[in-house]
Amino acid sequence: xxxxxxxxxWVICKSGTSVKIECRSLDFQATTMFWYRQFxxxxxxxxxxxxxxxxxxxxxxxxxxxxxINHASLTLSTLTVTSxxxxxxxxxxxxxxxxNHGELFFGEGSRLTVL
Amino acid sequence: xxxxxxxxxxxxxxxxxNATMNCSYKTSINNLQWYRQNSGRGLVHLILIRSNExxxxxxxxxxxxxxxxxxxxxxxTASRAADTAxxxxxxxxxxxxxxxxxGEGTQLTVNP
Numbered sequence: 718x719x720x721x722x723x724x725x726x727w728v729i730c731k732s733g734t735s736v737k738i739e740c741r742s743l744d745f746q747a748t749t750m751f752w753y754r755q756f757x758x759x760x761x762x763x764x765x766x767x768x769x770x771x772x773x774x775x776x777x778x779x780x781x782x783x784x785x786i787n788h789a790s791l792t793l794s795t796l797t798v799t800s801x802x803x804x805x806x807x808x809x810x811x812x813x814x815x816x817n818h819g820e821l822f823f824g825e826g827s828r829l830t831v832l
Numbered sequence: 833x834x835x836x837x838x839x840x841x842x843x844x845x846x847x848x849x850n851a852t853m854n855c856s857y858k859t860s861i862n863n864l865q866w867y868r869q870n871s872g873r874g875l876v877h878l879i880l881i882r883s884n885e886x887x888x889x890x891x892x893x894x895x896x897x898x899x900x901x902x903x904x905x906x907x908x909t910a911s912r913a914a915d916t917a918x919x920x921x922x923x924x925x926x927x928x929x930x931x932x933x934x935g936e937g938t939q940l941t942v943n944p
Contacts, residue, residue: 723874751931760920761875761934810874814930820865821922821932825874 719745721813723824730801731832737797738827740767740811746791747813751821752784755808767794767811801831838921838935846943851908853938855921856901862924864897865932866906869918878906878919913944 720743730736740750748769753761765786766774773786783805785797794813798805810826838855845851857864863882867875881888881897881904888895894907908915918939922932 749930753934760936763931763933766931808872812875812932820877820880821930822877823867823875826872828872 719743719813719815719820719822721811721822721824723811723827725827726825727828727830729830729832732802733800735797735799736801736829737795738809738811738829740794740796740813740824742792742813742815742822745813745815747794747815748791750788750794750811750813752786752794752796753810753812755810755826757808761810764796764809769794798829801829803831805829806831838919838938840938841936842939842941844941844943845911847911847913849911849942851911851915851940851942853906853919853921853940855904855906855935857904857921857923857933857935858902859923859925861899862926862928864895864904865922865924866893866895866904867920867922867934869920869937871918875920908940911940911942913942915942916940 722741724739750767752764755761764779767786767788769788775781788794808826812821812823814821865880866878869875879890879895881895892909897904918937920937921935
């Protein structure tokens with residue numbers, strides 16, 4: 718199957734700093750990628766849809782100025798958590814699909830811990 | 833977005849037994865997918881069933897879909913300890929642009 722890679726797999730940062738997480742589709746092009754957040758023992762919550770060459774679409778309740786998304790190429794989307802706080806500590810997962818309404822492939826996730 | 837519901841939330845069985853997990857959702861869908869997640873890892877796609885399909889098999893997995901009841905079930909036959917994981921259903925709603933809505937998940941423990 719298609720491969721989606723995330724980096725870093727884990728990151729620890731101090732409160733107030735910004736952290737960038739990358740999501741790459743390794744063997745296919747993705748005009749759309751999705752960013753999810755997962756708190757411990759909970760399900761995945763969609764944060765935003767990343768669209769290549771245009772602005773991301775954020776889900777209700779997700780601050781776009783807090784979670785900056787850039788999808789500059791057909792194989793790379795980045796999520797930047799700005800001015801991170803302890804409550805932003807979570808597991809962030811991206812996904813992409815080679816086709817519309819098809820199987821979504823997920824990255825391995827990035828665990829963010831904000832001290 | 834509204835999340836789907838899965839039951840049971842947790843299931844503990846012995847190796848060799850079958851495991852059945854159920855998922856309900858609220859909207860009309862293009863397809864429904866089941867994913868597996870090992871603790872602290874990403875999601876692994878198990879099976880996709882389209883809205884016009886009623887049943888699908890893949891190895892030891894059997895998925896059913898009842899669009900009239902807006903529900904799906906995942907059956908794992910002859911379970912193994914390695915099947916221990918969280919299982920999530922996810923729906924691709926009509927008009928959603930491939931945005932998936934995940935159920936709450938079932939934590940399956942298979943005891944050797």
